[in-house]
Amino acid sequence: MVVLPKKGHRSADEKARESTSEFMHLRHQHSAVESAINALEQHGLDICPDHGITGFKRYVAMAVLARNIHRLGAVLMTQQAEQRCIYRKAA
Structure with missing residues (x-):
């Protein structure tokens, strides 16, 4: 559709x-x-410098991995900031 x-x-x-x-x-x-x-x-998936379908698949997998690591880092930073805020309120 x-x-x-x-x-x-x-x-x-x-x-x-x-x-x-x-x-x-x-x-x-x-x-x-x-x-x-x-x-x-x-996060890296712009122009694929590798050749062939195998290189392209590897390139896409690495870009997805880089994006996921970036996203996990953002989530962890948010959680740490929230924990610091809770500790400050408790003190």
């Missing part, structure tokens, strides 16, 4: 299809995928 809305003039059928809850849900998921792709590009 195409989840991007049609540009320009739309027929009544197209307007009805684009206003369904399923279409809206899929469109929001598409935005999340675009966001994830952008995050991967920021």
Whole structure:
């Protein structure tokens, strides 16, 4: 199913299809995928210097790993900041 809305003039059928809850849900998921792709590009997945499908798969795996490590670090930093705040209130 195409989840991007049609540009320009739309027929009544197209307007009805684009206003369904399923279409809206899929469109929001598409935005999340675009966001994830952008995050991967920021963490190394921009231009693949490796050759062949094996090199490309390795390159993508490393970019996903780098993004996950970055995200885990952000979560840990948030948890530590919350713990420091709790300790300060208790003292």
